[in-house]
Each structure stands twice: as structure tokens, then as C-alpha cells.
Amino acid sequence: MYKNYQEFTKLNLKLDMSRGKPSPEQLDLALPLLKETGIADQIKSNGTDCRNYGIQLGLPEVREFFASLLDVPMNQVVVDGSSSLALMHDVIVFALLYGTPGGLPWRDDKPISFLCPVPGYDRHFSILEAFGIKMINVPLLEDGPDMDIVESLVSSDDSIKGMWCVPKYSNPTGTVYSLEVIKRLASMSAVSDFRIFWDDAYHFHHLTDERIAIANILDLCQVAGNPDRAIVFASTSKMTFAGAGLAVLASSIVNIDWWQKCVSVRTIGPDKLNQLRHLSFFQNTMSVDSLMDQHRAILKPKFDIVDSIFEQYLGKIDNISWSKPLGGYFIDLITPPGLAKRTIELAKNAGIILTPAGATFPYGIDPDDKHIRIAPSYPSIDEINLAAQGISLSLLQAMAEDNS
Ligand SMILES: Cc1ncc(COP(=O)(O)O)c(C=O)c1O
Known part of the structure; x- marks a missing residue:
């Protein structure tokens, strides 16, 4: 586990988590269709x-x-x-x-x-x-x-x-x-x-x-x-x-x-x-239920990793929460007001591309600047593990800047 943002940026990661796309493994499930x-x-x-x-x-x-x-x-x-x-x-x-x-x-x-x-x-x-x-x-x-x-x-x-x-x-x-x-x-x-x-x-x-x-x-x-x-x-x-x-x-x-x-x-x-x-x-x-069970088997561990890493880094901090979805493709990370944009910028500087701040609101304007959409589906488990650490450290860094 990385301990601070500066250390994390040295990894020179290149990870695009901006869209909720199915991973190649998921797409392979439908290969019999072809x-x-x-x-x-x-x-x-x-x-x-x-x-x-x-x-x-x-x-x-x-x-x-x-x-x-x-x-x-x-x-x-x-x-x-x-x-x-x-x-x-x-x-x-x-x-x-x-x-x-x-x-x-x-x-x-x-x-x-x-x-x-x-x-x-x-x-x-x-x-x-x-x-x-x-x-x-x-x-x-x-x-x-x-x-x-x-x-x-x-x-x-x-x-x-x-x-x-x-x-x-x-x-x-x-x-x-x-x-x-x-x-x-x-x-x-x-x-x-x-x-x-x-x-x-x-x-x-x-x-x-x-x-x-x-x-x-x-x-x-x-x-x-x-x-x-x-x-x-x-x-x-x-x-x-x-x-x-x-x-x-x-x-x-x-x-x-x-x-x-x-x-x-x-x-x-x-x-x-x-x-x-x-x-x-x-x-x-393939029946629909059996196909979707196989998708779930690929996706669920990715959602679990994000949840467990957020818990370790951010779980005890007031004003931070995230959704724990029972389905779908996304997690909504809620930062203290005014910090989503800066967190996304810091994550980008650490090599993690997230959905732009405000994108989940009309006209791209999140009035409280606090929502970050996390899309865990596409990257591999190892990449998600690193990305969740990088996002957490970016948020902690944004909070530190805000307090200084
Ligand atoms: C809520 C929602 N609707 C529609 C779509 C896109 O659907 P389609 O691929 O059928 O155009 C997405 C894709 O992420 C979505 O999240």
C-alpha cells in the first residue's frame, strides 16, 4: 500500500478509468455469438x-x-x-x-x-x-x-x-x-x-x-x-x-x-x-442469467477492491462517502465540498484519468464540486487496486492542500 501521494506519482501509471466499459474478459463471454x-x-x-x-x-x-x-x-x-x-x-x-x-x-x-x-x-x-x-x-x-x-x-x-x-x-x-x-x-x-x-x-x-x-x-x-x-x-x-x-x-x-x-x-x-x-x-x-452471473464474477471483485481500499484510506474521514452499489457499473465517491475537481486533477497528474468533475451533472456543473464517478469495470484487478490507492491519495492530498 502506498503511503503518500508523492510516492505514488513516481509509478508513472497510465490508466484510463473515465468510462464504464466492459473489460476484454467480459467481451470474451459472448464470443460464441460470433x-x-x-x-x-x-x-x-x-x-x-x-x-x-x-x-x-x-x-x-x-x-x-x-x-x-x-x-x-x-x-x-x-x-x-x-x-x-x-x-x-x-x-x-x-x-x-x-x-x-x-x-x-x-x-x-x-x-x-x-x-x-x-x-x-x-x-x-x-x-x-x-x-x-x-x-x-x-x-x-x-x-x-x-x-x-x-x-x-x-x-x-x-x-x-x-x-x-x-x-x-x-x-x-x-x-x-x-x-x-x-x-x-x-x-x-x-x-x-x-x-x-x-x-x-x-x-x-x-x-x-x-x-x-x-x-x-x-x-x-x-x-x-x-x-x-x-x-x-x-x-x-x-x-x-x-x-x-x-x-x-x-x-x-x-x-x-x-x-x-x-x-x-x-x-x-x-x-x-x-x-x-x-x-x-x-x-x-447461454441463458441471460448464466451470462450475467459470469459478468458478475468478473466485475464484483473489482468493486470489492475499490470499496476495501477506500475503506482503508478514507473510511474514518468525516465528509467522505461512496456508494456501495448492488449492481450496475459505477461507484459515486463523494468528497468534502469543493474538492472533486482538484482530486481528479491530482489523480490525472498521477496517471489516472477519471470522468471529468461535474460530468454527472447538467452543463458539467456539480454545484458542490463533490462527486467523482469511479468506473471499475475495464482495468484489471491489479490496475484497479493501484487506481483506488491513487484516487484515495489524491483526495487526501487535495484535503491537505485545502487545509494548508
Ligand atoms: C445509463 C446508461 N444508459 C445508456 C448507456 C449506453 O447504452 P447503449 O450502449 O445501449 O447506447 C449507458 C452506457 O454506459 C448508460 O450508463
């Missing part, structure tokens, strides 16, 4: 030649597969492309250009704003920033966004058209939304074209034996009389291949019809060969 699925022999699916254009919403049997995983009727599921983030982007663009069903184009209804539970996922915020949509911070509590604030804002401000939610193992805090929060989101009063972007990116990414299940937002919206309110997004980016997996969107029939109409302008149909490969992989080679 090697063993033999799709050259099964390019036809129910009479459809999967090498050709068409089948806008995805192959029925693949939609059925995701419908059962996400507990949604098959006709409310779309499988399209490989990036759920791209689907979220497209829904926002379509809403801006054409409006959501029954509503005006959002671009004609300016100004538009979105609620952003914070800290949150930087790329969500980048989409909104790119389109000039105003972002309103809402604190993320232990069981989800602060619903008193959310309800009071959406009921009083017509400009609020949407809200990001990462309801399970949130990026970066690991937060799991409670039933109470999900019910309130589904039933609160809001403008009719208000949409919840339910980014279920970590639905299957458990770090413990317990496969936590949360309430079904689409069902609760339906029961509350707001059937079109939520759009669910997910992908296999961190199950099979990041950037070459399958992305999924699920919502009400009305929203799916709207999606189909809008998307037919931008594509003649998705990559059905990749859909076939994935179906064959999951049904014949």
Missing part, C-alpha cells in the same frame, strides 16, 4: 430473408424474447440497432420535429425543459444540451428522485416535457427506485406530452446474489391512466458486445405506432442478422 451461432445456415426467419431490407420493428421472435425479459407484451417492443442511447436521441429528435402522439412539435412549444435527477448519466445531458433543451436538476435520493420536488415542478411548469430516469443501479450512484417512487412518477399530474425516458440500461447487471426486480413502469402508467407516459430503453451493450449488441425500446401501442411512423423516414429496417445471432446465442448457448 463463433458458434452459424447464422449462414439460418438466414431465413419465418419466411423472412434476414439479409434483406424490412421488418421495421425487429424480428417477431426477437421482440418476443425481449418482451419476456422485460415483462412487456411483444407488440409493445421494438428491437432496433445496437445502441439504446441512439434510440433515446431519436425519440427526442422525433418529439422536437413532429411532437409526441397528439401533441405539438416540441420545437414549436419553446422553451422546453427536462428534469434531470442528479448525479446522472453525462450522455443524457449531452443530448439535451445539443438541442438547447433546458435541464433542471432534481436531487436523487436513496430510493429515486426527490418526488416532492418532481411533482411540484411538473404540475406547475408546462415547459417540462420529459425526465430522465435510470431506475435500477443508476449511473453513477447505483440507486434503485422504490415502488412508491415509481407509482408517483406514473400517476403525478403533468402535461399530456410529458415523457419519462426510462433508461433500464442496468436491468440485468446485478452485483449480488439478489437479482433485484423493480416495478413495471409501463403497467403502473397504464393503471394510473397515463399509458403513453413512459418509454423504456435497454440494450445488450454490456451483456454481449458494446456497440454491436441489440437495442430495445418498449412503450404503449400508441407510442410504438408513432415510433414506427417516425423511424420509417430514417431507415428501411434494422440489422436482422445480428438479431438472429443474438437469439441463437441466448437460446442455444
Whole structure:
């Protein structure tokens, strides 16, 4: 264990921990998808030649597969492309250009704003920033966004058209939304074209034996009389291949019809060969649960090391804490106010690249400058061990500077 920051910098490390990417070992788990699925022999699916254009919403049997995983009727599921983030982007663009069903184009209804539970996922915020949509911070509590604030804002401000939610193992805090929060989101009063972007990116990414299940937002919206309110997004980016997996969107029939109409302008149909490969992989080679158990076996020791090293260096210091996620890809390290930026700078000088300070907040501004997103998935165990020491020593050094 290194004892001080200066000693640590002499290691001349070069470690990039800025993004939550799967490690090469994790990607190898899905190699049978390339090697063993033999799709050259099964390019036809129910009479459809999967090498050709068409089948806008995805192959029925693949939609059925995701419908059962996400507990949604098959006709409310779309499988399209490989990036759920791209689907979220497209829904926002379509809403801006054409409006959501029954509503005006959002671009004609300016100004538009979105609620952003914070800290949150930087790329969500980048989409909104790119389109000039105003972002309103809402604190993320232990069981989800602060619903008193959310309800009071959406009921009083017509400009609020949407809200990001990462309801399970949130990026970066690991937060799991409670039933109470999900019910309130589904039933609160809001403008009719208000949409919840339910980014279920970590639905299957458990770090413990317990496969936590949360309430079904689409069902609760339906029961509350707001059937079109939520759009669910997910992908296999961190199950099979990041950037070459399958992305999924699920919502009400009305929203799916709207999606189909809008998307037919931008594509003649998705990559059905990749859909076939994935179906064959999951049904014949690897069940989802067994695959995700193998991911967990690789990831969990990395999270444990960060936790144990932080405990040794930082555990007894007031005003420092970190999340202990039960799933997902991140740990949120909370420094004393005003020290996140300096800690990240010191870590960089010691060769450890972290997500920029403020990135988990809209406009890159963490008002208290205290959140650091730690992404332990990609580096090796030895690298993580060193990085966690380096981050701890950087924070201690930042505190020492602050006190001097
Ligand atoms: C919350 C969240 N949503 C979406 C994504 C990206 O998903 P995809 O690879 O399906 O575009 C990530 C990636 O880290 C994420 O953390």
C-alpha cells in the first residue's frame, strides 16, 4: 500500500478509468455469438430473408424474447440497432420535429425543459444540451428522485416535457427506485406530452446474489391512466458486445405506432442478422442469467477492491462517502465540498484519468464540486487496486492542500 501521494506519482501509471466499459474478459463471454451461432445456415426467419431490407420493428421472435425479459407484451417492443442511447436521441429528435402522439412539435412549444435527477448519466445531458433543451436538476435520493420536488415542478411548469430516469443501479450512484417512487412518477399530474425516458440500461447487471426486480413502469402508467407516459430503453451493450449488441425500446401501442411512423423516414429496417445471432446465442448457448452471473464474477471483485481500499484510506474521514452499489457499473465517491475537481486533477497528474468533475451533472456543473464517478469495470484487478490507492491519495492530498 502506498503511503503518500508523492510516492505514488513516481509509478508513472497510465490508466484510463473515465468510462464504464466492459473489460476484454467480459467481451470474451459472448464470443460464441460470433463463433458458434452459424447464422449462414439460418438466414431465413419465418419466411423472412434476414439479409434483406424490412421488418421495421425487429424480428417477431426477437421482440418476443425481449418482451419476456422485460415483462412487456411483444407488440409493445421494438428491437432496433445496437445502441439504446441512439434510440433515446431519436425519440427526442422525433418529439422536437413532429411532437409526441397528439401533441405539438416540441420545437414549436419553446422553451422546453427536462428534469434531470442528479448525479446522472453525462450522455443524457449531452443530448439535451445539443438541442438547447433546458435541464433542471432534481436531487436523487436513496430510493429515486426527490418526488416532492418532481411533482411540484411538473404540475406547475408546462415547459417540462420529459425526465430522465435510470431506475435500477443508476449511473453513477447505483440507486434503485422504490415502488412508491415509481407509482408517483406514473400517476403525478403533468402535461399530456410529458415523457419519462426510462433508461433500464442496468436491468440485468446485478452485483449480488439478489437479482433485484423493480416495478413495471409501463403497467403502473397504464393503471394510473397515463399509458403513453413512459418509454423504456435497454440494450445488450454490456451483456454481449458494446456497440454491436441489440437495442430495445418498449412503450404503449400508441407510442410504438408513432415510433414506427417516425423511424420509417430514417431507415428501411434494422440489422436482422445480428438479431438472429443474438437469439441463437441466448437460446442455444447461454441463458441471460448464466451470462450475467459470469459478468458478475468478473466485475464484483473489482468493486470489492475499490470499496476495501477506500475503506482503508478514507473510511474514518468525516465528509467522505461512496456508494456501495448492488449492481450496475459505477461507484459515486463523494468528497468534502469543493474538492472533486482538484482530486481528479491530482489523480490525472498521477496517471489516472477519471470522468471529468461535474460530468454527472447538467452543463458539467456539480454545484458542490463533490462527486467523482469511479468506473471499475475495464482495468484489471491489479490496475484497479493501484487506481483506488491513487484516487484515495489524491483526495487526501487535495484535503491537505485545502487545509494548508
Ligand atoms: C445509463 C446508461 N444508459 C445508456 C448507456 C449506453 O447504452 P447503449 O450502449 O445501449 O447506447 C449507458 C452506457 O454506459 C448508460 O450508463
